[in-house]
Amino acid sequence: MKSKIYVVGMGPGKEEMMTGEAIRVLEESDVIVGYHVYLDLLGERFSGKEFLTTPMKQETKRCRMCFEEAQKGKTVSMICSGDAGIYGMASLMYEVGKAYPETPITVVPGITAASSGAAVLGAPLNHDFCVISLSDLLTPWEKIEKRLRAAAEGDFAIAIYNPSSHKRQNYLKRACDILLERIEPERACGYVENIGREETRAVTCTLKELRDAKVNMFTTVFVGNSGSEMINGKLVTKRGYQIERSIDLCGDDGR
Amino acid sequence: MKSKIYVVGMGPGKEEMMTGEAIRVLEESDVIVGYHVYLDLLGERFSGKEFLTTPMKQETKRCRMCFEEAQKGKTVSMICSGDAGIYGMASLMYEVGKAYPETPITVVPGITAASSGAAVLGAPLNHDFCVISLSDLLTPWEKIEKRLRAAAEGDFAIAIYNPSSHKRQNYLKRACDILLERIEPERACGYVENIGREETRAVTCTLKELRDAKVNMFTTVFVGNSGSEMINGKLVTKRGYQIERSIDLCGDDGR
Numbered sequence: 001m002k003s004k005i006y007v008v009g010m011g012p013g014k015e016e017m018m019t020g021e022a023i024r025v026l027e028e029s030d031v032i033v034g035y036h037v038y039l040d041l042l043g044e045r046f047s048g049k050e051f052l053t054t055p056m057k058q059e060t061k062r063c064r065m066c067f068e069e070a071q072k073g074k075t076v077s078m079i080c081s082g083d084a085g086i087y088g089m090a091s092l093m094y095e096v097g098k099a100y101p102e103t104p105i106t107v108v109p110g111i112t113a114a115s116s117g118a119a120v121l122g123a124p125l126n127h128d129f130c131v132i133s134l135s136d137l138l139t140p141w142e143k144i145e146k147r148l149r150a151a152a153e154g155d156f157a158i159a160i161y162n163p164s165s166h167k168r169q170n171y172l173k174r175a176c177d178i179l180l181e182r183i184e185p186e187r188a189c190g191y192v193e194n195i196g197r198e199e200t201r202a203v204t205c206t207l208k209e210l211r212d213a214k215v216n217m218f219t220t221v222f223v224g225n226s227g228s229e230m231i232n233g234k235l236v237t238k239r240g241y242q243i244e245r246s247i248d249l250c251g252d253d254g255r
Numbered sequence: 256m257k258s259k260i261y262v263v264g265m266g267p268g269k270e271e272m273m274t275g276e277a278i279r280v281l282e283e284s285d286v287i288v289g290y291h292v293y294l295d296l297l298g299e300r301f302s303g304k305e306f307l308t309t310p311m312k313q314e315t316k317r318c319r320m321c322f323e324e325a326q327k328g329k330t331v332s333m334i335c336s337g338d339a340g341i342y343g344m345a346s347l348m349y350e351v352g353k354a355y356p357e358t359p360i361t362v363v364p365g366i367t368a369a370s371s372g373a374a375v376l377g378a379p380l381n382h383d384f385c386v387i388s389l390s391d392l393l394t395p396w397e398k399i400e401k402r403l404r405a406a407a408e409g410d411f412a413i414a415i416y417n418p419s420s421h422k423r424q425n426y427l428k429r430a431c432d433i434l435l436e437r438i439e440p441e442r443a444c445g446y447v448e449n450i451g452r453e454e455t456r457a458v459t460c461t462l463k464e465l466r467d468a469k470v471n472m473f474t475t476v477f478v479g480n481s482g483s484e485m486i487n488g489k490l491v492t493k494r495g496y497q498i499e500r501s502i503d504l505c506g507d508d509g510r
Contacts, residue, residue: 009370016279019366020271083370087494090378094491101487107374111274111364115264115338119362123345127394128402130385130411138495139382147383147409154405155398156385232356236349239342240393 003070003103006077007093009084009110012196015043017116022108026077031069033062034079042079059089063096070103083112087133087161114159117192117220120202122234124190124222125157129237134171135162148175152182157228157237160221163191172221176211179223183207188224190235191215204235258325258358261332262348264339264365267451268296272371277363281332286324288317289334297334314344318351325358338367342388342416369414372447372475375457377489379445379477384412384492389419389426403430407437412483412492415476418446427476431466434478438462443479445490446470459490 006025011017023045026032031050032039039051052069054062062078069076080088090107097105118125130151134144151158158179163172185208193201193216205213207223215221228237261280266272278300281287286305287294294306307324309317321331335343345362352360373380385406389399406413413434418427440463448456448471460468462478470476483492 011274016275017364019266019274020278023275024271085370085373085378085381086384087381090374091381091491091493094378094486094489095493098486105489107378109272109366109370109374111366112370115340115364115367115370118340119345119364122349123340123362125386126340126342126346128385128387128399129341130383130406130409131380132383143410144383147411150405150409150411151385153408154385154402156402156405231349231353234349234360236346238346238350 003073004075005066005070005093005103005105006075006108007084007088007090007105008077008079008108009082009088009112010038010041010079011082011111012113012116013041013081014196015045017111017196019108019110022110025106025108026079028075029077030074031076032079033066033069033076035062038079038081059092060096063089063093066093067096067100067103071100080110083110085109086112086114086131113161113195113220116195117159118222120192120195120200121190121204121222122231122236124224124228124235124237125159126237126239127157127225127227128154129157129159130154131159131161133161134168134175135165136168136171144175145178148178149182152179155225157225158223160223162217163215163219163221165217172213172215173211176207179207180211183223188228188230188235189222191219191221193219195220204230204233258328259330260321260325260348260358260360261330261363262339262343262345262360263332263334263363264337264343264367265293265296265334266337266366267368267371268336269451270298270300272366272451274363274365277365280361280363281334283330284332285329286331287334288321288324288331290317293334293336314347315351318344318348321348322351322355322358326355335365338365340364341367341369341386368416368450368475371450372414373477375447375450375455376445376459376477377486377491379479379483379490379492380412380414381492381494382412382480382482383409384414385409386414386416388416389423389430390417391423399430400433403433404437407434410480412480413478415478417472418470418474418476420472427468427470428466431462434462435466438478443483443485443490444477446474446476448474450475459485459488
């Protein structure tokens with residue numbers, strides 16, 4: 001009996017932003033496991049599949065469920081929003097999988113919010129960047145502060161995930177205060193809410209304004225680097241191309 | 256006459272790793288502009304389109320070409336490998352577009368090598384991470400060094416683009432030496448060559464071994480954080496889930 005597990009990133013939410021590979025492995029799967037919000041986003045196309053879920057806070061149980069189904073000989077996909085390997089379920093699946101070494105795990109990447117949110121705002125991550133989550137549920141806040149300071153010190157563009165939640169309403173303000181220790185208040189920034197869904201909302205602002213922005217758990221925040229600027233309403237971080245000198249020697253994707 | 260420009264990330268190379276949105280805008284386009292290597296990767300599906308290209312080092316000219324075609328009323332797509340907004344052409348397009356404010360630019364995100372390479376290796380970027388290019392064609396080397404030090408200081412997982420080229424054969428070694436100032440030689444690392452193409456090659460190793468790895472311009476390198484480990488041959492950076500205590504409170508994608 002051959003079984004297989006895929007951990008699939010479905011991107012920001014709408015089917016059009018999934019890759020062909022993600023759609024193919026879901027079609028190949030007997031069982032699709034995921035948080036119910038993500039299962040609900042899957043279209044009619046997958047309505048014949050067996051769906052399994054657990055409540056929030058039971059991600060480990062959800063992973064075990066995948067291996068139990070796989071042991072019955074089924075092909076199982078665990079779905080995650082964004083990219084399965086960026087704050088997604090891939091690493092937990094490998095950890096739980098220590099007890100099931102005979103079941104192969106394949107990660108199928110998806111468009112993470114850093115990519116999809118950046119595309120809405122313009123090109124804020126078009127040079128070296130950091131991705132930092134402000135969620136301190138699984139990471140001590142001191143470590144998050146340290147990373148924010150390091151990101152500012154390195155003059156990285158920054159994508160911030162989980163800037164707020166019900167219990168952490170002032171976390172973005174705290175993060176901005178740390179960044180403001182080293183970054184000028186006028187630094188070009190922006191944020192995007194509900195990326196890839198009906199009510200996408202994009203805002204550009206300064207770092208000082210970002211400090212007081214109303215964000216929620218569906219917002220992704222972007223902080224430019226020292227060379228970022230606003231062009232025709234878009235937040236743009238230059239790759240370093242010099243238009244006049246035309247010394248742009250690399251291929252696309254930095255090659 | 257209505258014209259439109261898309262800057263499209265095509266992912267690592269094979270069509271299956273493009274999003275449905277990327278395929279749709281290419282199908283809608285009259286003209287597809289890009290470096291010839293990427294044009295060649297597009298399948299039969301797009302063979303009826305008008306293709307335009309310029310040699311390497313002429314990215315600015317290539318962008319202008321898009322606006323000139325758009326001014327004729329055409330819908331134009333500029334294609335990039337990976338994500339158009341991550342070391343891709345998006346920011347240069349906005350810069351060149353200053354002279355054509357009436358032409359709207361839409362960025363269509365794609366799977367960047369950080370995502371696709373991570374998926375091959377396991378889950379090396381499953382917590383806060385940095386993306387750094389070692390190309391000093393458009394960035395002073397001192398700035399790259401500073402960012403490497405900041406990334407190590409912040410205990411980020413790291414994805415390194417452009418670890419080598421014909422002219423920069425020892426750059427990965429230099430980068431590893433900088434990381435080794437703060438990171439232990441046994442740190443779990445890995446690298447992937449030709450992601451998403453026929454000859455994908457993935458290697459896991461320690462930071463000390465990475466220093467002497469043979470890499471080229473088609474390699475993407477990954478350095479784990481202090482909690483990364485090898486599980487069943489995969490490079491895994493934990494999200495911080497505690498399996499025993501089951502305190503995993505966030506949804507997928509860090510929400």
